[in-house]
Amino acid sequence: MAKIRNSVPKGDKTLDIRLTQDGWTRMKEPKKFVNALLLSVPFMIINALISIGTINIFSDISLREFGLTTEGVFITIDLVSLLLIIFLVILHELIHLIFIPNFIKSEKTWIGLTLFGGFVATEEEISKPRFVLITIAPFFIISILTPLLLSVFGALTTTLKCLILLNSMASSVDMLTLLLILKQVPPNSILRNNGSKTYWKCTKVKSQTLEL
Template sequence: MGLSLPLSVLLMVLNEIWCYFLDPSMFVFLDEGGILLDITVDLKMIRYLAGILAYTLVHEAIHAVFIPKVWESEKTYWGFNGLFGFVYSEEKLSKERFLLVSVMPLFMLSFVFPFLMWTAGRWSWYLIFLSVLNAGGACVDLMNMILVAVQIPGKGIMVSNGYATFYKGVS
């Protein structure tokens, strides 16, 4: 996990650049002396925290949607590990499918969704925050993608048991 921290920073910066590209006016607070944090616990704060939880659940659901036969599988698991959500499957997955399952939440929630919200005129600093937070949280997904891309042969088949992943090369 520690090795994924630089990836987290990189993904967050790339996503901030994307969001700035969509609408530079949303970043005007940076010209006004920085970010002032006035944290009070009220209904609005609870809604913001619920939004973060919902975004996390959607992130994990997107992973799941791209796992073949996920709804019929008795070998697919969901949950929370501390502050982080997870979904993994002990079903056999091709290398290509694993890479697709891993990248889709980052792509959909940090790049496509912000673009759609900006296009629809529903853009806000909070959506930028969720988008950047998702990008940072996807660092483990990206780290897994890098490891799989480097270590598993081209047509390899993978099976995960949560903590370990096994593969078989296919010619």
């Protein structure tokens, strides 16, 4: 079963060498989380705009709802708000987790919380389409599908709007990862991680026409 831990797996240097020898290619990606966070800022803005647009289809949304007025910023954070944010972080990571193949039986999959938020890590070999699905699922389900469903039932409150937007912005690193995968990993490939490093490998060789 997926294991619970309080730190992201660091990976094995020996495994890095073995993967390279076995034909795996390391994906070019930020080496530090801080760098990834900075590079993901444009996606943070884009994600927020997408969610605002989705909410605005059925419900009005304004800066005043979130405590932003011409007189200043008025934001109240109480225990309930903190608990809701923690719940959002856990839900976001659980959605990542449930799309990992055989996550219940996997001995190479982990979930946990750190000071910087939650994480899900796996060293299972995963097809590119499934890896993409795992990456974008929390953003799509929480920040696009959920506001549409809640709007139908008239249950889209200001608190839920805040949580939806928070999830959108928190999904910015996921969107950066998505872009890197789409740009670097060919179709018909599988991916796997060793700690924070991502590797890919083609599973099909393109046929070549021999000219005589």
